[in-house]
Amino acid sequence: xxxxxxxxxxxxxxxxxxxxxxxxxxxxxxRMGATVIAADYNEAGLQTTLAExxxxxxxxxxxxxxxxxxxxxxxxxAPTIDGFAGCAGIANMNPFPFISQTEMDKVFHVNFYGPVxxxxxxxxxxxxxxxxxxxxxxxxxxxxxxxxxxSVYSAAKNALVGMAxxxxxxxxxxxxxxxxxxxxxxxxxxIRTANVTxxxxxxxxxxxxxxxxxxxxxxxxxxxxxxxEGSSFVTGTELVVDGxxxxx
Amino acid sequence: xxIKEFIANFAxxxxxxxxxxxxxxxxxxxxxxxxxFLALAIMAMVKSEYDVNLTADEMRDANTVQELFDTVKSHx
Numbered sequence: 549x550x551x552x553x554x555x556x557x558x559x560x561x562x563x564x565x566x567x568x569x570x571x572x573x574x575x576x577x578x579r580m581g582a583t584v585i586a587a588d589y590n591e592a593g594l595q596t597t598l599a600e601x602x603x604x605x606x607x608x609x610x611x612x613x614x615x616x617x618x619x620x621x622x623x624x625x626a627p628t629i630d631g632f633a634g635c636a637g638i639a640n641m642n643p644f645p646f647i648s649q650t651e652m653d654k655v656f657h658v659n660f661y662g663p664v665x666x667x668x669x670x671x672x673x674x675x676x677x678x679x680x681x682x683x684x685x686x687x688x689x690x691x692x693x694x695x696x697x698x699s700v701y702s703a704a705k706n707a708l709v710g711m712a713x714x715x716x717x718x719x720x721x722x723x724x725x726x727x728x729x730x731x732x733x734x735x736x737x738x739i740r741t742a743n744v745t746x747x748x749x750x751x752x753x754x755x756x757x758x759x760x761x762x763x764x765x766x767x768x769x770x771x772x773x774x775x776x777e778g779s780s781f782v783t784g785t786e787l788v789v790d791g792x793x794x795x796x
Numbered sequence: 797x798x799i800k801e802f803i804a805n806f807a808x809x810x811x812x813x814x815x816x817x818x819x820x821x822x823x824x825x826x827x828x829x830x831x832x833f834l835a836l837a838i839m840a841m842v843k844s845e846y847d848v849n850l851t852a853d854e855m856r857d858a859n860t861v862q863e864l865f866d867t868v869k870s871h872x
Contacts, residue, residue: 646837646840748852
């Protein structure tokens with residue numbers, strides 16, 4: 549059966565692979581016959597994901613996106629890759645009058661500088677093949693909608709979109725495509741912070757036209773589309789996966 | 797931790813309500829200006845001024861300024 553969205557035989561680096569969208573993406577990539585290079589800050593979670601990946605030849609690297617000194621082993625030992633899925637990210641909610649530079653730096657290091665400079669380093673190390681696909685997980689928060697108290701998070705997610713669009717132009721000569729997935733609220737550990745109750749989440753879900761949050765697998769499906777040859781004419785764009793949330 | 801200072805810090809988060817309005821007995825959710833963003837701002841103020849992380853439940857369970865003050869103080 550012909551499948552234009554196949555990623556069989558490709559090697560995909562997935563950050564944030566220990567949980568949430570990253571784990572779902574790693575699992576889907578392996579299930580579709582790709583070799584997964586899984587990366588995350590959470591070493592135990594990473595090993596759990598590694599054990600669950602179908603097939604063989606997968607690798608795992610514990611890295612801290614906010615500290616490039618932890619990327620050395622990944623950059624030297626990982627094979628060349630055909631795809632990058634930047635799924636790692638942290639949430640942040642704080643009304644603007646109360647934000648601090650330290651907070652901005654932390655969120656930007658993990659959500660923006662880290663994934664962008666990791667791709668930059670992969671290119672310098674000649675690990676990113678010509679014809680590769682880079683996918684950053686941004687958010688509807690920032691580029692499409694805003695929520696009170698989310699300024700730092702929104703700014704970092706917006707920065708990813710701007711950077712990805714420019715990277716698409718700069719890397720087009722190498723046939724490397726760069727796109728963003730913009731999830732709406734997705735049911736992952738990131739949204740289940742101490743300040744949020746199940747009741748609040750249930751109420752929020754009712755506001756979605758499709759009456760549910762996104763599942764990590766919804767985002768993994770979008771990421772795999774952008775990693776596959778089926779999207780070979782798609783670059784510098786954003787794929788919104790939000791259950792219609794931004795329409796209303 | 798004094799209630800008078802807490803009330804001043806609490807009142808400072810409001811833009812349209814005069815500080816004199818606020819007493820320990822003020823049922824702040826009944827104020828015209830009250831909205832969910834103010835809840836976030838109050839929680840951020842508590843973190844900034846008292847280094848206490850209030851949960852959403854604790855914020856919701858406090859009906860007056862005094863009750864919120866007591867909750868914050870219980871964490872100190």
